[in-house]
Amino acid sequence: DIQMTQSPSTLSASVGDRVTITCRATESISTWLAWYQQKPGKAPKLLIYKASSLESGVPSRFSGSGSGTEFTLTISTLQPDDSATYYCQRYNTYSPAFGQGTKVEIK
Amino acid sequence: QVQLVQSGAEVKKPGASVKVSCQASGYTFTTRGVAWVRQAPGQGLEWLGWISGYNGNTHYGQKFQGRVTITTDTSTGTAYMELRSLRSDDTAFYFCAREGGDHLFDHWGQGTLVTVSS
Numbered sequence: 660d661i662q663m664t665q666s667p668s669t670l671s672a673s674v675g676d677r678v679t680i681t682c683r684a685t686e687s688i689s690t691w692l693a694w695y696q697q698k699p700g701k702a703p704k705l706l707i708y709k710a711s712s713l714e715s716g717v718p719s720r721f722s723g724s725g726s727g728t729e730f731t732l733t734i735s736t737l738q739p740d741d742s743a744t745y746y747c748q749r750y751n752t753y754s755p756a757f758g759q760g761t762k763v764e765i766k
Numbered sequence: 767q768v769q770l771v772q773s774g775a776e777v778k779k780p781g782a783s784v785k786v787s788c789q790a791s792g793y794t795f796t797t798r799g800v801a802w803v804r805q806a807p808g809q810g811l812e813w814l815g816w817i818s819g820y821n822g823n824t825h826y827g828q829k830f831q832g833r834v835t836i837t838t839d840t841s842t843g844t845a846y847m848e849l850r851s852l853r854s855d856d857t858a859f860y861f862c863a864r865e866g867g868d869h870l871f872d873h874w875g876q877g878t879l880v881t882v883s884s
Contacts, residue, residue, distance in 0.1 A: 746810065
């Protein structure tokens with residue numbers, strides 16, 4: 660099975676900073692990559708699909724890029740409400756797999 | 767609007783079974799699949815399996831094969847996940863999620879805490 664690995668596991672940044680999270684797949688997954696945001700005690704929320712398509716209603720400060728085996732989620736200007744854990748997910752498969760998550764903390 | 771409402775928290779003893787429900791509304795149930803994902807306390811997301819809302823076809827994660835069964839009741843727009851032979855490491859939040867196409871999860875239930883303890 661294809662495995663997904665995220666880095667870093669945690670990051671601490673200030674409001675207004677540009678933040679980048681990386682997700683790597685053990686084999687090429689084309690652009691079948693989604694990003695989710697999860698806040699404590701809540702269900703995950705879809706942010707990005709097809710590696711770079713923004714889900715309706717998601718702020719434009721979130722963007723995704725990449726293809727094949729390496730992908731990034733970027734928050735252009737970090738806001739206090741962005742404090743959460745972010746997960747990448749390989750989809751378009753009967754064995755969808757998640758990365759282990761990246762916790763974003765506000766300094 | 768699309769909503770997935772799950773049943774309440776459960777406490778089970780090791781070796782028992784649990785069945786969690788997920789009632790969908792706001793869309794035509796038979797046009798989308800439903801997946802189940804779990805999250806142990808402080809841990810990441812783990813996919814258990816998926817069912818087609820159209821024809822009831824299922825796919826399960828290899829780790830859960832033989833221990834999990836996912837079903838639907840199309841008359842009520844409800845999906846169910848049954849996990850058997852529960853162990854303490856099955857203690858987790860269990861989420862249902864609507865498949866928005868290509869096994870992309872675009873709407874999620876609120877989660878159901880299943881606690882396995884003697």
